Amino acid sequence: MSVMVDKLTPFVYASRVPQTAPMGAAQATSRADVIPLSYGSPVSDSFPYEALQLAASEAIMSQGNEALQYTGADGPAVVRKWISERSALRGIETKPETVLVTYGSGQAIDFACRAILEPGDHVWVESPTFFGALNTFRSSEAVLTAFPIDAEGLRVDLVEEALIAADHAGKPLPKLLYCIPNYHNPGGVSLSVDRRKRLAELAQTYNFFILEDDAYSELNFEEEYLPAVYTFAPQRTIYLGTFSKTIAPGIRVGWAIASAEAISKLGSFFHGSRASVFTQQIVANLLRSYSLAEHIKQLVERYRKQRDCMLASLDNYFGDAVEYTIPQGGFFVWLRFKEEVDTSELVKFAAERGVSFIDGRQFYLTPDEGKHEARLSFSYCESESLELGVARLAEAYIAYLAERNQRS
Template sequence: MTRRLASFSFAKRVPSTPSIGSTTVTKPDHIHLSFGFAAPHLFPIDQLSVSAAEAVTLHGRKALQYSGSGGPGKILKWIQNRSLVHGINAELNQILVTYGSTQGIDLATRILVDPGDHVWVESPSFFSALQAFRTAEAVITSFPIDEDGVRVDLIENALLEAKRNHKPIPKLVYTMPTYHNPGGVTLSVEKRKRLAELAETYNFYILEDDAYSELNFTGNKYPPLYTLIPERVIYLNTFSKIIGPGLRLGWLIADQHVIDKVRLLNLGGSIGVFTQEILAQLLENFAFQGHVDSLSRHYRKQRDVMAEAIKESFGEHVSFHLPEGGFYIWLRFDDHVNTSEFLQDAANRGVSFVDGKSFFVKPEGYQYARLCFSYVSEEQIVRGVKILADTYFAYLNNPVPS
C-alpha cells in the first residue's frame, strides 16, 4: 500500500543549498580543484593512531563521559599558548572549542543578529558564512576587496552615510583578513587598524575568520584584528587546515559577554570531548611548529605550480593575485565571461572548480573562478589547469546562448 502524505512546510529561514563547484563528482580520476581540502598525505596519521590508543587506554572511561577527561582542559591551554604566538592574550574562560570555525560563524550570528539586522561582508565572501547570515534573515551588504583586502574606505563611507541619514549600523562585519577565501588577499596592517577604529566608533562586532593564518608562505606577520580591539572582535580558528578536517574542532575567542551568550546555545554539553582527548594526547608531544612549517612549504610549492600552470595554459586571458598563504587562487576572466556556463563542461572533461557567483551576495562575480591547490598532486594541478583552459577556450569559440 502506497502512502499519500500531504506536503509539509519547512521553516522559511532554511535556505536552499545547491552543490558548490561540482563537488558531488566521484569519478576516481577526476581532478578536484574545487575542494578546499587539506592534503591527506600530510595528516599526522601515525601520531594520531598512538594518541587515539592512549586516549582509550589511559582515559577512556572518563573521556567517553559527557564532560570528558583532561583533554578538553589541555586543548584550551594549548589554544591559549598558541594564540600568544600571534599576539592574542586571552583568558581560558574566553576560549570555546567549536565544531570547526563554521560553527563559530553560526554561533556568533545567532547571538548577535535578529531578523532584519544588518551584516556587512566582503565581496567575494565565504559561501558558508553567507548561508549563515541568510538563515538568520539578516540584511547583507557587501564591499569589494582589492590586493590589500576589503575596501575599508568604502565601509567607512557607508558608515558615515548611515549615521548621517539615520540608517541602520551593522551589528556584525564578517572578514577573512588573512589569506582570504576565495580571494587569496591579505588585509594590510593599516586597514586592520582603521577597521578596528571603526568598530569602536560605530559600536559593531567584527567576526574574524582566521582559518588559514598558520599557512604562511612568506614569513610576513599580520596582527589579528582581535589584538587591536578585543572587546569588539569575535575571533575564529580551526584545526581543520593544520591537523585534519575530520576532527571537526575549532575555537572561538571573545570577551566574556559574548562567551556567556554562546554558552546558552550550547545545549549538548562540551564539544567532541573524546576527539579533544585524542587531539590533546597528540599535541602534548607533537612538534607542532615543525609540522606547520612543513605544511607551509608544501602548500607554497603547490601554489607556485598552479600559478605557473595558469600562466602557461591561459596566458593573458586571466589575472590573479598570488596569495601569501592559504589554499586558493582566485581567477579573474574578462567581464563578458560567465564561468558558470562552462562549469559542467569542465566536470565532464574531468576537472571541477567553483564558479565565482557562489561567493557573492548579489547576482554578480560571474567572471571569477576559485581554484584550490591544496588537495591534489602537482601533476593533477598541471593537468587540471590545462583541462580547464581547454574548456574555457572551447566556451569562447562556442558561447552558451543567453
C-alpha cells in the same frame, strides 16, 4: 483517522532553511577521472595518521573514563595552551574565560550569529566571501550587505563611507561584520595592517562586532604573522581559529576568542555538553606526543610548492587571459577572466574535460555577480595533477570560447 502516505499534505519547513545547495564538499565529484581544483580541502595524505592513531587509542584506552563521558567541562588544558600560544603570535592575549572550543570554527560562526543577531539585523560581509558563512547568516534571517575586496583585502574605506551615510540617514547599522583577514577564501588576499586598525576603530565607534575568521593563517608562506584585527578591538571582535587546516577537518575542533562576556553568551548555546571532549582529548594527546609546529612547517612547504606549480601552469596555459593576486598562504587562487567569459558556463566545459573548479557567483550575494571569476584550489591535488588540471581547464576555455563565438 489515517491518511495514505502518498496523500500527505506537503510539509512547510522553516523559511530559514538555506535555499542554496550545500557547497564545497557537495561540488565534489565521484568521478575518479576528474581533477578536483574545486576542493577547498587539505590534501588527505598530509594527515598525521600514525600520531592520530596513537592519540585516539590513548584517549579511549587510558582516558576513556572521562573522554567518553558526558561532560560540562572545558576539555583538556593542553589544547587551550596551544590555542593561547599560537594566538600570541598574532598579538592576541587570552585567559581561560576568553576562549571557547567549538565543533570547528563553523559552529562558532553559528553561535556568534545566535548570540548577536535578531531576525532582520544587518550583517556586512566581504564580496566575494566564504559561502558557508553566507549560509549561516542567511539562516539567521540577517539582512546582508557586501563590500568589495582588493589586493589589500576588504575596502574598509567603503565600509566607513557606508557607516557614515547610514548613520546620517538614520538607517540600520550592522551588528556584525564578517571578514577573513588572512589568505581569504576565495580571494587569496590579506587585509593590510592599516585597514585592520581602521576597521577595529569603526567597530568601536559604530558599536558592531567584527567576526574575524582566521581559518588559514597558520598556512603562511612568508612566515609572517600580521596582528589580528582582534588586537585592535578586543571588546568588539570575535576571533575564530580551527585545527581543520592543520590537523584534519574531520577532527572538528575549532575555537572562538572574545571578551569573557561575549564568550559566555556564545558558550550558552552548548546545551549541557560542550564541544566533544573525546576529540579534544585526541588533539591534546597529539600535541603532547607530536610536533604540530613541525607538521605545519611541512604543510607550508608543500602548499607553497603546489601554489607555485598552479601559478606557473596558469601563466603557461592562460597568459594574460586571466588575472590573479598571488596568494601568500592558504588554499586558493581567485581568477578574474575577461568580461566575455561566464565561468558558470565554463564549469560545464571543464567537467566534460575532467577538471572541476568553483564558479565565482557562488561567493556573492546575488547570482549576477562573480560571472567572470573562479576559485581554484591548490591544496588538494599534487603538483602533477594541478598542472594537468590547469591544462584541461585551458582546453575547456578554448572550446568554450569557440562555441560561444559560434553562437554569437
